[in-house]
Amino acid sequence: MMLYLALFTFLFWFAVWLDAKIGMKKIAKLELVKEDESLYSRGPLLSIIVAAKDEEKHIEASLQSQFQQTYSNIEWIVVNDRSTDRTGTIIDQLAKNEPRMKSIHIKELENGWLGKNHALYKGYLQSKGEYILFTDADILFQKDTVIKAMTYFQNKKLDHLTLAPNLKGSSFWTNAFVSFFLFGFGYFKRPWKSNDPKSKSAIGIGAFNLLSRKAYEGIGTHRNIKMRPDDDLMLGKQIKQAKKRQHMALALEHLQVEWYPNLRSALIGLEKNTFAGLFYSYFMVLFAISGLFLSQLFPFIALFVTTGITQLIFLLSILMLFLAYNVTANKMAKGANIYLTVFPITVLLFIYSIARATILTLHRGGIIWRGTFYSIKQLKK
Incomplete structure (x- = not known):
């Protein structure tokens, strides 16, 4: 036996x-994408929507890295979701110096919604872009991240592009746990299959979910997943179920995030x-x-x-x-x-x-x- x-x-x-x-050979690396120079001057409007709750430690650095993007036709909708720290104040201060940014403050959560999903949806309602990027409030961007992503998106004629960031922790055991999580993610979710239009496999990563407005509205927006804690993954799943074109790419050199500061935080974070x-x-x-x-x-x-x-x-x-x-x-x-x-x-x-x-x-x-x-x-x- x-x-x-x-x-x-x-x-x-x-x-x-x-x-x-x-x-894994079928998954592109963003750093190898040669940006379309025509997008510098004629790129469509991109709405970057950020939901933030008690993110005073990270949000300023994250937004400053986004403001430095070489892709210029961007508007930011930053949603303060009932924060009890200085997040709202930081957002308002940044909005004074960045005319492309609009801040929204949510005081109460509507019934039937999870907080982040509700905040992202409220941000979408205020956006005007032909394309929408949902990202988290603690992500650090390299300055050519958006131009490369938009180039890849348009070259592949996509409806949805999600990017995998470089996840890092501040301790050996946190990084060991993160690495094991990515191992399980790799063999269980088989993310390369999301790039295959014939496969039902789907993926979405909260650090970077880029969609055309038409595709996002076509799947019913966040209203269809308003009570899903795994909203990023479900967003990708909705796209695939609607038979729209989806890709995942690696962006280890272009996006960075401290997934959790320590192992205890990781265990608490996975509760949801x-x-x-x-x-x-x-x-x-x-x-x-x-x-x-x-x-x-x-x-x-x-x-x-x-x-x-x-x-x-x-x-x-x-x-x-x-x-x-x-x-x-x-x-x-x-x-x-x-x-x-x-x-x-x-x-x-x-x-x-x-x-x-x-x-x-x-x-x-x-x-x-x-x-x-x-x-x-x-x-x-």
Whole structure:
């Protein structure tokens, strides 16, 4: 029985590695895009919409990096979503010196909405651009990010382009956790399939979701996903379901974000969308935890409890797992391979994060996101 499990594990990771090795080559890198110089003077109006809640530490640096874009035909709609810190004051000060920027202050959340989704929708209502870019309040842009993205968007005749940023943490364990998350994202979501119009696979990343206004309105705007904690991913899914053209590209040299400042913050942050990502299904939670244990943790345990050919096959399974990690996480995060040294521990941490988020959601009867409680009944509805 153990031999069959070893063989299955090896074949599974071999298939994952081969699929990812071929697939990741299909994902473009933004730094390799040669910008269309005609867009400097004749580029269509782009509305950049930023939702911010208690972002006083990051929002000024983020917006200043956006104001320096070489693509000039931009308007900014920055939405202060019920912040209790200095976010609103910072936004208003920046708006005084940047005539292309408009600030909106939300005092109360409308019923039936999650805060961020509501803020982005309110920003859209005030926008005028032919194209819309939804981004977060803590993203740092290189000055040619937008011109390259718009060039790629128009060259590929897209309806939606999402960019993967360089995620970084301030500690070894945070970065190890982030790298493991990207590994799972790579082999489970298979992001390269989102570039295939024949595939139902879809992707959306909150750091950079660029859409044509026509496509965004065609999918019903954020009103169709107003209670989804994973709004960025669902935005991409709506695009694909509407049979519109979508691409994902890597922008590790052009977008940077501190995903979470420490491991504790990462675990808290995942509370809001882990259960949602598993479709609010207890079966999917058990399936995810069991799958992680059997495919990514047990091979290491098996090295100490098996012998002979079975032990050798489990060792080869770990090698294939590491190769799969190398072509996914290491392509989406700089220097991710160093965290293979603690891979079994990060597996345990991720299993813990899933269990923790699910138990807390059930105990509370919902999630707490940015200081607001949303019941499970509301979320499912």
